[in-house]
Amino acid sequence: SDDILERVVPWPADLAHAYRAAGCWRGRPLGSYLWDWARRRPDRVAIVDGEVRLTYRELAERADGLAAGFAASGLARGDTVLVQLPNQWEFVVVTLACFRLGVAPVMMLPPHREHELASIGAHVRAKALIVPDTLKGYDHQDLAERVAATLPGPARVLVVGDEVRAGNVDVRGLIKQSGDPEARRQWLDEHAPAASDVAVFLLSGGTTGVPKVIGRTHDDYEYNIRRCAAACGFDPDTVYLTVLPAGHNFPLANPGILGALYAGGRAVLLPSPRPEPVFEAIEAEGVTVTSAVPAVVLKWMEAAAASPRDLRTLRHVHVGGSVLAPEVAARIGPSLGCRVQQVYGMAEGLVCYTAPDAADEEAHGTQGRPISPFDELLLVDPDGEPVAPGEVGELLTRGPYTPRGYFGVPEVNRQSFTPDGWFRTGDLVRLTPAGNVVVCGRVKDLINRGGEKISAAEVETLAQELPAVAEAAAVAMPDPALGERVCLFARLHAGHTLTLEQLCAALTARGLAAFKLPERLVVLDAFPHTAVGKADKKVLRTMV
Numbered sequence: 001s002d003d004i005l006e007r008v009v010p011w012p013a014d015l016a017h018a019y020r021a022a023g024c025w026r027g028r029p030l031g032s033y034l035w036d037w038a039r040r041r042p043d044r045v046a047i048v049d050g051e052v053r054l055t056y057r058e059l060a061e062r063a064d065g066l067a068a069g070f071a072a073s074g075l076a077r078g079d080t081v082l083v084q085l086p087n088q089w090e091f092v093v094v095t096l097a098c099f100r101l102g103v104a105p106v107m108m109l110p111p112h113r114e115h116e117l118a119s120i121g122a123h124v125r126a127k128a129l130i131v132p133d134t135l136k137g138y139d140h141q142d143l144a145e146r147v148a149a150t151l152p153g154p155a156r157v158l159v160v161g162d163e164v165r166a167g168n169v170d171v172r173g174l175i176k177q178s179g180d181p182e183a184r185r186q187w188l189d190e191h192a193p194a195a196s197d198v199a200v201f202l203l204s205g206g207t208t209g210v211p212k213v214i215g216r217t218h219d220d221y222e223y224n225i226r227r228c229a230a231a232c233g234f235d236p237d238t239v240y241l242t243v244l245p246a247g248h249n250f251p252l253a254n255p256g257i258l259g260a261l262y263a264g265g266r267a268v269l270l271p272s273p274r275p276e277p278v279f280e281a282i283e284a285e286g287v288t289v290t291s292a293v294p295a296v297v298l299k300w301m302e303a304a305a306a307s308p309r310d311l312r313t314l315r316h317v318h319v320g321g322s323v324l325a326p327e328v329a330a331r332i333g334p335s336l337g338c339r340v341q342q343v344y345g346m347a348e349g350l351v352c353y354t355a356p357d358a359a360d361e362e363a364h365g366t367q368g369r370p371i372s373p374f375d376e377l378l379l380v381d382p383d384g385e386p387v388a389p390g391e392v393g394e395l396l397t398r399g400p401y402t403p404r405g406y407f408g409v410p411e412v413n414r415q416s417f418t419p420d421g422w423f424r425t426g427d428l429v430r431l432t433p434a435g436n437v438v439v440c441g442r443v444k445d446l447i448n449r450g451g452e453k454i455s456a457a458e459v460e461t462l463a464q465e466l467p468a469v470a471e472a473a474a475v476a477m478p479d480p481a482l483g484e485r486v487c488l489f490a491r492l493h494a495g496h497t498l499t500l501e502q503l504c505a506a507l508t509a510r511g512l513a514a515f516k517l518p519e520r521l522v523v524l525d526a527f528p529h530t531a532v533g534k535a536d537k538k539v540l541r542t543m544v
């Protein structure tokens, strides 16, 4: 854990003091809330996953059981584990067990493969990987074993499923552990992590080739959850439907699953955002709120138009992660019979929400206001000078839940943060007179594919390693369904050829997640270059 502390960038001491004094940071680890919830509402259902319904007491008991099981398997406070699980009840138990023991889960996504797991696993020095046995016909246990073998230190493979191979750890077995629950609870309380420890590592959309992870402390993440839940009016009657991958900040904690639990409500988990199961779950479980990216909401609207459904319990849908056109925002309410709340957020911290009862102008045309009065926003021009009120600028931000640096990458931090600790969001925004953010574009070099962020540099670096490729540049190509898709421009070495199929096969063989694969390849004889000799993406974007 000394390791982690050295690689985490803390808030300045005076500000940390101020955030504590103001009541933002409560000095309690996230795991300590679990039994508060369980004592208050022991028999209320907290988590629904298909046939499985866990009450708050069952959730707390299982999380404690697993935390003790983690400890018995050799994990300890300060360790990091890669978590790659689909939306299933065990994901929630794993996350809470990690919070209890002070083990920091790194929230990987199910489509990630060797490339992502191995580079991030090495970066955080993961002590274990927690994966399903198989998912969509893919053997994650095998993937985890291969990745574990590449890591510098020993790493266990913990498996959620029926087919746990010898040498690996059966997570469901650990959850069901026997032993005295009361003694276990006391032991975990006594060995709880500090509130200033990292509770969870989130992945950054990232614009660089190197992995960027964000260590969110118990203090800062609890505040984030509390404020998001308040901004969205979550209460014990909230039934939140989880459709996006639960490891994303948005469905996990803004307010998402953890916000629903925090408020005493309920989280319903679905493995995917497909319209039919979503509509069925809304009807069957009386879902009051869900969150989605614009690409998903568009699909729901199409499906609802084709066969109208009774979604009367649904009050709000939170939409964010990529640009939502005002015309589309205006159609969501009539189409799904609910109100839309736009959200502009980032794994790095800052979250903005439109109010649950906002007038149409705000709800449809803006991405809302920061959830905390302690959030600082500064809009600057390319020279770093503040822009005039109402003008567009790059958004810089600081605040009680926006950490001061990525984990363990001081050189990257010097570019991503100003010397005064402002995080450069890379987003171009303007502020309305009422103080609402309107996202207008971005200066960072990534592709936003239906809300999934893809680092251009990551794809380019892998592509350039292929024997045929002399030079490569990934740019966003506009797409009506997903907003953007990846287009790769490439110059080839003399005598070589390359098709899109060959390119994708080669990148897949190198372990790149499928959602990052280029969906168009343009081979150029000559590349447009900037004055400093880099690929001129402005020109390439006009060509796309």
Ligand code: J2J
Pocket: 203, 204, 205, 249, 250, 254, 319, 320, 321, 322, 323, 324, 342, 343, 344, 345, 346, 347, 348, 351, 367, 425, 427, 439, 442, 451, 453
């Ligand atoms: C345009 N672009 C947006 C929006 C995020 C809540 C909601 C989203 C995320 C998320 C999140 C946008 N309109 N409404 O973590 O808690 C783009 C911006 C931003 C980047 C962050 C949450 N909302 N974006 O999307 O870390 O470019 O978080 O900087 O994945 O998504 O991406 P990410």
